[in-house]
Every structure is written in C-alpha cells, then in structure tokens.
Amino acid sequence: MAAVSAALTTAVLPVFLVGASSDAIRADLGVSETAIGAAVTVLFVAVGVTAAPVGRLTERVGATRALRGGLLLSGLATAAIGLLARTWWQLALPLVVVGVAIAMVDTGGARAFADRVTAGRQGVAFGIKEASVPSASLLAGLALPTLAVWFGWRASFLAAPALAALVALLVPRRVARTSGEADAAAVSEPTAPAPPQVSRSLVRFAVGVGLGAGAATASATFLVPASTDRGLSTTAAGVLLVVASLASIAGRIGLGRWADRPRAVPIRAVAILTVVGGLAAVVLIAPVAAPVAAIAAIVLLGAGWGWTGLAFLAAVRARPDAPAVAAGTVLTGLGIGGAAGPLTFGALASNLSYTAAWTATAAALLTASALAASALPIASGHPEAASPPS
Known part of the structure; x- marks a missing residue:
C-alpha cells in the first residue's frame, strides 16, 4: 500500500508542479494561461487514450x-x-510521457490491491492510493514557497526524478496474493488477458467521473493563479493549495474507511460529494471576500475531489475478474476529463474571467453527480454487477 501510494504521488507530481509554478513558467517560456492549460491537457489526453490498453x-x-x-x-x-x-x-511532449506513466502506475496499483487486499479493506486501500493525487498537489504547493521561490521553477522539476528513483526501490519485487484467493501467484507475475467488455452503466459512470475529475483537476491546477487574481500573495496561495490538498487527502482516506462498511454504496457517495463540490464552486463565482473564497476552495477540493478512491473501488467491484481493465475504464474518464478541464478553465479565465471558469466548474460537477447517480446498477450487490458485461 505504501509503495503504490508513493508511486502514484510521484507519477502525478509533474502536473501539479506545472500548475503551482504556472506564473513563473509563463514568464520564462512566454506563453499564456491557455497554453499552460493546453500543456496539462495533453498529459490527460495521454492518460485517457492509453488507460484502457x-x-x-x-x-x-x-x-x-x-x-x-x-x-x-x-x-x-x-x-x-x-x-x-x-x-x-x-x-x-514530456507531459505526454508523464500521462502514460500515470496510466501504468494507476492500473498497476489497482491490480496489486485487487490481488493483495481483502475485500473488506479495499475501500481504505483505494482511498489511500487516491490520496496520493492531492499529496502530489500538496508537494507542489510546498515546493512553491521553498524550491521554486529560492531557486527557480526548474529546481522543483529537477528534484522529482530523485524521488522517482527512491520510490521505485519501495516497490516489492514479488507480492503474494491474499490467502483464500484463486491461487498464490505473485502480483508481479503475468495473468491472462481480461475480456475488454464493460457494462453500459460503468461507461456512463466513467463519463460522470470524467466531468467531475475535469472540474476538480482544473480547480487544483489553477487554484494558485486564481487566488492571486483575488489579491492573495503567491506564498499565501501556495499555502491555500496545501491546506485544500490536505482536506482532499483526509476525505479520500476517511471515505475509503467508510466504504468498507457492509452497507456502504460508493457510487451514491460520489453523487453526493460532487454536488457538494459543485456548490462550493458556486460560491467562488461570486466576488466574495478572500477568507470565504479560501473556505470554498478547501471544500471544493476536499469534497469535489475526494471521491476518486470510491470511483476506482466501485469499478473494481464491478469487474473483480479484471480489476486493471475496470480501473482503466475509470481512468479513461479521469484522463479525458482531466484533459478538457484545465484547457477549458484556462481558456475561460484567459479570454473571459475566473468567474466564467468557476461557473463551468460548478456545472460540470453537478452534471457529474447526475451521471454517477444514474450508474447505481454497478453498485455491489445489484443484479447488473453480477451479470456478464454487455
């Protein structure tokens, strides 16, 4: 669990380094906010396109x-x-490679957890794994007032490869499956290819996940420049990103523990959390005072971005025979949403205003809630969850 979580944190760190350092990168490279959004977009396009294969x-x-x-x-x-x-x-172009890396680490983590973690503990396992994403956002926020301010934005990127090498050493060479599983084969050993079909409900759920993830990723990516636009200093905006990321981390782990309860329905929780995130984005539409905006941002990332572990858990439960394929389906939605979200947010902020960008964020989260609610058939125990994929 520690190795998978550390690996995902390290793999997604570059995208949040780009967001946290976007002002300095724009000045150095001579590009606009829209261009930064487009750079993040190509990363998530790579995730979405490569996740299934x-x-x-x-x-x-x-x-x-x-x-x-x-x-x-x-x-x-x-x-x-x-x-x-x-x-x-x-x-x-390097961000495209990062996108492929994220797909490899995320599906690898799903395969490891499905094999190694008992069903009654998979909720907290996936919650901890997905807490790695806001952990990367937190690290990016910490890097802003430390490495980036003192040594330039490139210093943060040059420190990341050493972290990747260190984390690679933590990945176990062989991890036996949990006792009681079909066999005692190691997670690292090849398994038979899984059928590629998935249910319509799972596909619909992945679309909702994409909308929610696009809104939340854009919010995290542009939280620092959006906050400085409201009058916060760069350091204060970085601290806000750290606090909001901590809220998301706590939410993912806490919700994972809740999801291990017998009557928990992860998809229903996803629908509720995206509504809460959408309402927080509505607050950011208005020209509210900086403290109110800060609280709304914390709620937005804590609730509106705290459900991804539940999404992966629901998908793996829907396809226990092929957890990496199921995770890849959800990750396709996350990738495509993550591609469209920052690009749309950056374009709206650059050409219109941050008010327009927050309006689109709220609309995406509320639509995601409706789609998640419509996908309840893949919930554990529902007849479709046990039926052959269509």
Whole structure:
C-alpha cells in the first residue's frame, strides 16, 4: 500500500508542479494561461487514450513491472522538463510521457490491491492510493514557497526524478496474493488477458467521473493563479493549495474507511460529494471576500475531489475478474476529463474571467453527480454487477 501510494504521488507530481509554478513558467517560456492549460491537457489526453490498453497490458505483465516502469517514465520526463523546456512543445511532449506513466502506475496499483487486499479493506486501500493525487498537489504547493521561490521553477522539476528513483526501490519485487484467493501467484507475475467488455452503466459512470475529475483537476491546477487574481500573495496561495490538498487527502482516506462498511454504496457517495463540490464552486463565482473564497476552495477540493478512491473501488467491484481493465475504464474518464478541464478553465479565465471558469466548474460537477447517480446498477450487490458485461 505504501509503495503504490508513493508511486502514484510521484507519477502525478509533474502536473501539479506545472500548475503551482504556472506564473513563473509563463514568464520564462512566454506563453499564456491557455497554453499552460493546453500543456496539462495533453498529459490527460495521454492518460485517457492509453488507460484502457495499458490496463490490459498490466493484466499481462503484473503490478510490479507496471509500477516500476511508470516511475521510470515519470522521472525521466520530469527531468526533461527541468533541463530542456524552452518552448511550449518542450513542456508538452514530456507531459505526454508523464500521462502514460500515470496510466501504468494507476492500473498497476489497482491490480496489486485487487490481488493483495481483502475485500473488506479495499475501500481504505483505494482511498489511500487516491490520496496520493492531492499529496502530489500538496508537494507542489510546498515546493512553491521553498524550491521554486529560492531557486527557480526548474529546481522543483529537477528534484522529482530523485524521488522517482527512491520510490521505485519501495516497490516489492514479488507480492503474494491474499490467502483464500484463486491461487498464490505473485502480483508481479503475468495473468491472462481480461475480456475488454464493460457494462453500459460503468461507461456512463466513467463519463460522470470524467466531468467531475475535469472540474476538480482544473480547480487544483489553477487554484494558485486564481487566488492571486483575488489579491492573495503567491506564498499565501501556495499555502491555500496545501491546506485544500490536505482536506482532499483526509476525505479520500476517511471515505475509503467508510466504504468498507457492509452497507456502504460508493457510487451514491460520489453523487453526493460532487454536488457538494459543485456548490462550493458556486460560491467562488461570486466576488466574495478572500477568507470565504479560501473556505470554498478547501471544500471544493476536499469534497469535489475526494471521491476518486470510491470511483476506482466501485469499478473494481464491478469487474473483480479484471480489476486493471475496470480501473482503466475509470481512468479513461479521469484522463479525458482531466484533459478538457484545465484547457477549458484556462481558456475561460484567459479570454473571459475566473468567474466564467468557476461557473463551468460548478456545472460540470453537478452534471457529474447526475451521471454517477444514474450508474447505481454497478453498485455491489445489484443484479447488473453480477451479470456478464454487455
């Protein structure tokens, strides 16, 4: 669990380093907020496009190789940004590689948890894994008033590869399956390829996940510049990002523990949390005082971004025979949403206003709630969850 969580934190760290350092990157590379949003977009396009095939690959090669391979790719790509980025393309192309790395690490983690963690503890396991994403946001926020302010934005990117190498050492070479599983094969050993079909409800759920994730990712990516636009200093905005990330971390872990209860329905919780996040975004539409906006931002990332562990848990429960494939389906939604979200937010903020960007964020979260509620058939215990995929 520690290895998977650390691996995902490290793999997604570059995207939040870009967001937290966006003002400095724009000044250095001579690009706009829209261009920064586009750079983050290509990363999530790569995640969305590669998630499903990478999930099938992970079923073949096993969790250990997927996790270590993803860390290697992420570290090399992050170093390339810190050393070589002088134009927008030199920023965007390494982020494509980071996107593939995220897909490898995320599906590898799902495969490992499905094999190693008992059903009654998978909720907290996935919650801790998904807490890795706001943990990366937290690290980016900490890097802003430390490394970036004192040594420049490139210093943060050059420190990340060392972290990737260290985390790769934590990944176990072989992890036996939980006693009582079908066999005692290691997670790192190849498994038979899983059928690619998924239910319509799972696809619909993935679409809702995409909308919610796009809104939440854009909020985290642009929280620092949006806060400085309201009058906060860069350091204060970085601290706000840290606090909001901590709220999201606590939410993901706490919700994971709740999801392990016998009567818990993760998808219903996703629908409720995205509504709460959407209402927090509504508050940010108005020209409220900075303290009120800060509280709304914390709620937005704590609730509106605290449900992704529940999403993966619901998907894996829907396809226990092929957890990496199920995780890849959800990750496709996350990737496509993460691609569209920052691009849309950045374009609206640059061409219209942050008010327009927060309006779109609220609408996306509320729509995501409706789609999640419509996908209740994949909930554990529902007839469709036990039926063959369509």
